[in-house]
Amino acid sequence: MASGRLLAYFMLGAAVSALAAIDDEGDACGLDSGCDEVGLIQQRPLVPKAQFECLNGGRLHVLGVCICDAGWSGPRCEVPEEYQKYEPVATVGGPQIGTTTCNLTFRVFPYGFESLWGTAYQGWEGCAGRRQSPIDIVTAYTKKVPYNGKLNTNYGLPSGAIAVSNNGHSLQVGGNFGSFVLDGTTYTSQGFHFHIRSEHRVNGRQAALEMHIVNTAGSGGGVTGAIAVVGILFDIGDENKCLAEVFRKPPIAGCMKRIQPIDLGKCFAKQLAGPWWSYAGSLTTPPCSEGVLWNVMTNRATISHQQLKEIQTRYTNDARTVQPLNGRQVSYHFVK
Numbered sequence: 407m408a409s410g411r412l413l414a415y416f417m418l419g420a421a422v423s424a425l426a427a428i429d430d431e432g433d434a435c436g437l438d439s440g441c442d443e444v445g446l447i448q449q450r451p452l453v454p455k456a457q458f459e460c461l462n463g464g465r466l467h468v469l470g471v472c473i474c475d476a477g478w479s480g481p482r483c484e485v486p487e488e489y490q491k492y493e494p495v496a497t498v499g500g501p502q503i504g505t506t507t508c509n510l511t512f513r514v515f516p517y518g519f520e521s522l523w524g525t526a527y528q529g530w531e532g533c534a535g536r537r538q539s540p541i542d543i544v545t546a547y548t549k550k551v552p553y554n555g556k557l558n559t560n561y562g563l564p565s566g567a568i569a570v571s572n573n574g575h576s577l578q579v580g581g582n583f584g585s586f587v588l589d590g591t592t593y594t595s596q597g598f599h600f601h602i603r604s605e606h607r608v609n610g611r612q613a614a615l616e617m618h619i620v621n622t623a624g625s626g627g628g629v630t631g632a633i634a635v636v637g638i639l640f641d642i643g644d645e646n647k648c649l650a651e652v653f654r655k656p657p658i659a660g661c662m663k664r665i666q667p668i669d670l671g672k673c674f675a676k677q678l679a680g681p682w683w684s685y686a687g688s689l690t691t692p693p694c695s696e697g698v699l700w701n702v703m704t705n706r707a708t709i710s711h712q713q714l715k716e717i718q719t720r721y722t723n724d725a726r727t728v729q730p731l732n733g734r735q736v737s738y739h740f741v742k
Contacts (some may be wrong), residue, residue: 512574
């Protein structure tokens with residue numbers, strides 16, 4: 407028994423030494439740096455350094471995985487976090503409805519220093535771009551576009567189990583809630599998240615809350631036009647019963663809570679019917695990748711004062727300030 411244990415230790419030591427040899431340029435996240443090696447191995451396969459280099463400020467760990475800067479993900483740190491494809495919540499042997507688990511990583515974005523995002527943070531240089539979001543929608547200067555029908559969404563119940571999670575910079579509900587067709591391209595929903603207060607303004611005024619339904623086409627990965635977002639603004643009013651579980655005792659950062667399925671199309675049928683504003687912009691969180699097709703609905707939903715207070719126990723502000731238009735055109739799509 408002792409000799410077997412000794413052999414196991416020897417093999418582990420040899421494996422670590424061999425993997426450490428992968429990185430001989432001093433750019434790895436070493437074993438004594440506080441990295442979670444077990445978590446890294448579970449999340450990503452071991453890949454020899456010779457096969458690739460980490461992108462967007464990512465650092466190669468001696469175990470052959472990239473440690474990504476905040477806002478980036480993927481094997482090479484090549485994909486903005488919001489482009490990530492939805493992974494269903496495990497149901498077999500997993501948490502029951504209403505159960506909170508706290509084994510997630512989280513990143514807190516420095517909203518107090520957002521004016522420096524594009525210049526002072528590695529991997530966030532895109533935040534200094536000229537086609538950034540959110541914007542102030544000045545209705546008098548929008549281009550009026552008649553539209554026969556409504557926004558072409560096919561949202562409904564999620565295809566699998568869902569949970570509300572707190573990633574450190576927003577409350578989000580991941581899930582495939584259906585599709586969205588825009589200019590002949592089909593986008594698949596990856597879930598939705600919230601910003602308090604609203605990020606987009608209308609004629610200079612913020613709403614109490616804003617929900618973003620994130621939709622991706624193809625493999626994503628930062629390709630222009632690969633992501634389209636549907637934004638819904640919320641005012642204070644009646645309780646939002648569809649989102650009651652989301653806002654009731656929301657999880658703290660790094661935690662998630664299983665919730666009942668939400669019929670996104672039914673809950674927000676009035677808002678999704680239009681009209682809406684559209685423009686070309688960016689992600690509103692780092693790395694602020696551009697090429698995002700925005701569709702902000704004009705009809706608003708409501709949340710109660712109590713629901714807003716519940717959210718404010720987790721966030722007081724996670725809304726980026728409005729960005730210059732820099733010559734972009736905002737269209738107003740009204741239903742004929």
